[in-house]
Amino acid sequence: MIPVAPSILDRAITALAPGYGVRRYNARIALHAAGQYSGARSTRNALKAWMTRAGSADSDTLGDLETLRSRSRDLLRNNPIATGARATSRSNVVGTGLHVRAQIDRELLGMTEAQAEAWEQKAEKLFHRWAVSKAADITRHQNFYELQALVFSTVFESGDTLVLRRKAKVRAVLALALAIVEADRIVTPVEHLNDPSVRDGVRIDEDGAPVSYFVANDHPGDDVISAISGFKEVPAIGAASGEVMALHVFERVRPGLTRGVPFLAPVIETLKQLDRYSEAELMKAVVSSFFTVFMKTANDDGLASATAPLPGMASNEVTLGSGSVVELGSDESIEVAQSTANTNFDPFFLAVVRQIGVALSIPYELLVMHFTASYSASRAAIEMASQFFKERREWLVNAFCQPVYEWFIVDAVNAGLLTAPGFDDPVRRAAYLGAMWIPPSKLVLDPKKEWEAEKIAVEMGGKTLEQVVTEKTGGDWKKTTEQRGREHSLRVALKLEPETLDPNKAAGGAPEKPEPGGKTEEDQ
Structure with missing residues (x-):
């Protein structure tokens, strides 16, 4: 003061x-x-009941994680908007899997261009052979490309996951396997509950860096197992090797945050309330669709007296149904609450979905998979989403894909599969481990306009053909060019196109030349 x-x-x-x-x-x-921010005032009527506490990242988060995870999973099982949000994010961030392109620093390593290209191609082929094998998964259920989607989905759903470096149990290209541990299994054992250095299953040092992880042998929510059979403390860094042994994959949004938060956390309540509202409107529509005739008679001689009650129904039980006929007694009458159509349902529903899309950084059009606006507006929505997906993809690459690639290269060098002189030197090692990850193809509204823009970018020198092929198709530029050359030679031999093609228009009325780096005839 x-x-x-x-x-x-x-x-x-x-x-x-x-x-x-x-x-x-x-x-x-x-x-x-006192400061000058009106948002900090407690004398305003709108803020009197708003009680907050400035806690640390862990104190604000760790106590709620179990409930947040269970509710997030329930929504992802039963709520269409939540399920669609995860599916849209996963397909645009990971797709069928991010593929690696080795990019070593040949100048630093003293390699010629040919030597560097040969080393990169060998590294890529070895890694791809390992990645497509299910031996990459310790459970032998998924290959590395499928594990990328699993890791992303798990973090989306639970907030974080742990990836352990294990030795493969079967013969493979390399004895490296990955074990994906669900967030619930990272818990603090009872004997460490009063240890301030252990935060929700993660032991940290004085700088807040992870030292080890306590992993339960069994899932705490497994109904088949009556109790957890024990824990294993997994080191974050190998004591002898100094190598990273575990990857804690989560999005750290605050300094000092030890565990991740489910992506749906900010909209859990909104999604649940919207779900209830939708169910109520659906039930209202179903009830309104029933057509039931009530017959009132002056005596007991009526249709219902000759009809026996259905099995499981009492004789005096009345149910609504499609085309039902129900008799009433002489002194009975009915009052029906007329149900009218709710014309505000659709606008309100869409308004709430837009808010959910803002919280999840997914444009409304992509979230509901419905494009009704103009081309420009739809294109803007896709471009905005692309920026978000690119950010998520970079996070996944840095947290999971690149570290796993580095594990593989280190093991491949140690196994003699790759020759890397001076690999023990940290600088040269970093030069060998450079890589680029190929994303899935972006959604395109007008392919002709997109390819024309790429062609102009290549002609102006803003992009290379390799970049275009990588971004548009995820293919290999060299292989695509070689295949296009073979196709051209064959078409020339069959007189289907001239030997020399005009870059803008094929001569003699021949079909137009595919855009640079585009699909080959074989692809089509």
């Missing part, structure tokens, strides 16, 4: 009325110390 010296007026008032003077002086001090 900044001290405020009492003025002459303060001293005079205090001398005449001590109690009032002290209160006046204290009010001046409080006014001087």
Whole structure:
């Protein structure tokens, strides 16, 4: 608090009325110390009941994680919007899998261009052979490209996951396997509950860096197992090798945050309330669709008296149904609450879905898979989504894909599959481990316009053909060019196109040349 010296007026008032003077002086001090943000006021009617606490990242998060995970999973099982949000994010971030392109620093390593290209191609082929094999998964259910989608989905759903470096149990290109541990299995054992260095299953050092992870042998929610059979403390860094042994994959949004939060956390309540509202409207529509005739008679001679009740129904039980006929007694009548169509349902539903899309950084059009706006508006939505997906993809690459690639290269060098002189030197090692990851193809609304833009970018020198092929098809530019050359030679031999093609228009009325780096005839 900044001290405020009492003025002459303060001293005079205090001398005449001590109690009032002290209160006046204290009010001046409080006014001087307070900031100027209206959002921090507690005197405003809208903010009086808004009680908050400035806690640390872990104290604000860890106690809620179990509930957040279970509710997030329930929504992803049963809520269409939540399920669609995850599917849209996964297909645009991971797709069928991110593929690696080795990019070593040949100048630093003293290699010629040919030597560097040969080394990169061998590294890529070895890694791809390992990645397509299910031996890459310790459970032998998925290959590495499928594990990328699993890791992304798990983090989306639970907030984080742990990837352990294991030795393959079967013969493979390389004895490297990955074990994906669900977030629930990273828990603090009872004997460490009072240890301040253990935060929800993660032991940290004085700098907040992870030292080890306590992994339960069994899932705490497994109904088949009555109790957890024990824990294993997995080191984050190997004591002897100094190599990373575990990857804790999560999005860290605050300094000091030890565990990740499910992506749906900000919209869990909104999604659930919208789900209930939709169910109520659906039930209302179903009930309104029933057509039931009530017959009122003056005596007991009616249709219903000759009809036996259905099995499981009491004789006096009345049910609505499609085309049902129900008899009423002479002194009975009915009152029906007329159900009218809710014309506000669709606008309200869409307005809430837009808010959910904002929270998840997914444009409304992609979230509901419905494009009704103009081409420009739809294109803008896709471009905005692409930026978000690119950010997520970079995070996944840095947290999971690139570290796994580095594990593979290290093991391949140690196994003699790759020759890397000076690999023990940290600088040269980093030069060998450079790589680029190929994303899935972006959604295209107008392929002709997109390819024309790429052609102009290549002609102006803003892009290379390799970049175009990589971004548009995810293919290999060299292989695509070689295949296009073979196709061209064959078509020339069959006189289907001239030997020399005009870059803008094929001569002699021949079919137009595919755009640079585009699909080959074989692809089509």
